[in-house]
Amino acid sequence: MTFFTGLKKLIIGTAVGLCLVGCGKEETKPVKELKTTMTMDIDSLNPYKIVSSGSEEIMFNVYEGLLMPGVDGSLQPAIAESWTVSDDGKVYRFKIRKGVKFHDGTTLTPQDVVFSLNRMAGKDGFPPAKALLNEMESAKVVGDDIVEITLPNPNSAFIYALTMGIVPEANKDNLEKNPIGTGPFKVKDYSREQEIVLEKFDDYWGNKAKLDKVTVYVTPNTETAFLKLLSGEIDMLSRVDANRLKELQNFNNMSGPQNTVQIFALNNAVEPFNDIRVRKAINYAIDKDEIIKGVMGGNGIKLETNMSPVMKKYAIENVGEKRDIEKAKQLLKESGHENFSFTIKVPSNYSLHVNTAQIIAEQLKEVGIDAKIETIEWTTWLSDVYTGRKYEASIIGLSGKLDPYAVLRRYTTPYKNNFFNFSNPEYDKLIEESKYSSDDAQITKNYKRAQEILRDEQAAIYIMDPELITSLDKRIKGFEYYPTPFINFANMSFGD
Known part of the structure; x- marks a missing residue:
């Protein structure tokens, strides 16, 4: 072998080697990874045991239901590509999308859907994932790709629970440790x-x-x-x-409504808040714009009732209430409750609500009311205020739902967590009728009238949807x- 022949082979060999290394690097694509945080750990990998909103917002990417939420609050097709509801509102038929794969590579079947519905409804010996689902009478496959759900009574709120994840029946004994869904x-x-x-x-x-x-x-x-x-x-x-x-x-800083309602809750069963004139006087005495500016830097939507305008179909428009100190003083005088004092119990772990309480306390001084602030642990708030109703006033945020019934039933007389102690027969009737109606127009009308009652009766002081x-x-x-x-x-x- 001559020197030039050897050199030629060396050059070719080196080039091939470089190509192997270089070409390999060119074919390797960078991983597109997004990193973020959550304040609390996932409370369960089992979709039927997820409770916290922080877990929901992550795991919606893993588990899909028959339906999924839309950005406008509507329900969108997911595993079900279409659905129908019987005229009496008792029978739902879902056409199951073909070719849906689970994360383990198996193909979803209508029987997986039926299993999942029975599991989430507590029909196979497990606790129901939501009390609402317990109202399901039966779920069965009625065609190659049709699943039928039957209710004993019409229930307009039921369909909103069907965003809960569908899982493979084959994984039924391992839901806690092996999360298998159909999500992206x-x-x-x-x-x-x-x-x-x-x-x-x-x-x-x-x-x-x-x-x-x-x-x-x-x-x-x-x-x-x-x-x-x-x-x-x-x-x-x-x-x-x-x-x-x-x-x-x-x-890039973005803000948007949370579909949450921050309220200044007044215990309607405790004097002087059992007098509507006092509740209205306090509403007149509060400057909501100042609160929104002071605690949210202006990033909040002012409210007058317990529904955020993000619920476009059901929310009523604000009438444009304005602060009126003289009107507040007049109502307090008429009620015979001038210059009184009370305590606002606020959960200490929510700076938003603590800061709001401080501003409200200052504002109420202008009408002669002395509001004392007591910060308490979250568990104490749940036991004393939410469950025990042992309080005069409180500030809290009530999370919104896609289902308007879940939002507005909180004020019905028999509801166990009606910690406002608000009671109005017309309101109770409107909410009950809406739940068992299949007339969408009437349901919407009822919910809007119910919100007017909350505003007219000043069931609570509605401050904002904090963005x-x-x-x-x-x-x-x-x-x-x-x-x-x-x-x-x-x-x-x-x-x-």
């Missing part, structure tokens, strides 16, 4: 109290996720989470404090707010 993401890894990692599901029946991976770190300390965002350790942070937006000018502020890396596109706990990672991308 599957659970790749879960470390308790540390993180949950979601991975793109390539066989998803719908539009495939643009992100390859989502890592959610469990970060209870909000300051720690904030610093992670500033340092670039995470790409997205939910529930940002409005007072810290000045520090986030290099991020949820989310800060994102400026490369992230596709983020949207939903009127229910749901971060739709499947629609998000890094600029694609």
Whole structure:
């Protein structure tokens, strides 16, 4: 072999080697991973045991129901591609989408749907996932791709529970440890109290996720989470404090209604709040605009009743109430309750509500009312206020639902958690009629009239829907707010 022949082979061999290394690097695509945090750990991998909204907003990406929430509060097709309801409102028929795959690669069948419905309704010996589902009489397959649900009575609220996840019957004994759904993401890894990692599901029946991976770190300390965002350790942070937006000018800061109602609850069974004139006087004495500006930096929607305008179909419009100190003083004088004092019990772990209480206390001084603030632990608030009704006044946020019945039944006389102690026969009748009606127009009319009663009777002081502020890396596109706990990672991308 000559020197030149050897050199030629050496050059060719080196080129091939470089190609193997270089070409390999070119073919390796960077993983599109979004990192974020949640304050509390996932409370369960079993979709029928998930309770917290923080868990719901993540696990909606893993589990899908027959239906799914839309950004406008409507119900959209998911595993069911269409559905019908009988004229009497008792029979629902769902056409099951063909070709839906579970995360383990098996194909979803109508029998999996029936199993899931029976499990979530408590028909197979397990507790019902929601009390509402317990009203299901039966679920059965009535055709190749049709599942029929029968109720003993019409129930307009029932369909809203069908966003709960469908799971494979073959995995029925392992729901706690082996999360298998049909969503655009599957659970790749879960470390308790540390993180949950979601991975793109390539066989998803719908539009495939643009992100390859989502890592959610469990970060209870909000300051720690904030610093992670500033340092670039995470790409997205939910529930940002409005007072810290000045520090986030290099991020895309978005805000939107939470479908939550912040209320100043007055115990209607306790003197002097059993007098409607006192409740109305306090409403006149409060400056809601000042509260929204002071505690939310202006990021809130002023309310007059217990439904956020994000519920477009059912919410009534504000009439434009204004603060009126003289009117407040007049009503207090007429009621014979001038210059009194009372205590506002506020859960200490919610700075929003504590700060709101402080502003309200200052505002009420102008009409001669002395409001004392008592901060209490969350568990104490639940036992004393929510369950025991041992309080005079409180400030809390009531989470919204897709189902208007779930929102408005809170004020019905027999409802066990009607901690306002509000009672109105007409209101009770309107809500009861709506639940058992199949007439959509009448249901909507009833719910709007019910809200007018809450406003007219001043069942509580309705302050605002505090807008949820989310800060994102400026490369992230596709983020949207939903009127229910749901971060739709499947629609998000890094600029694609």
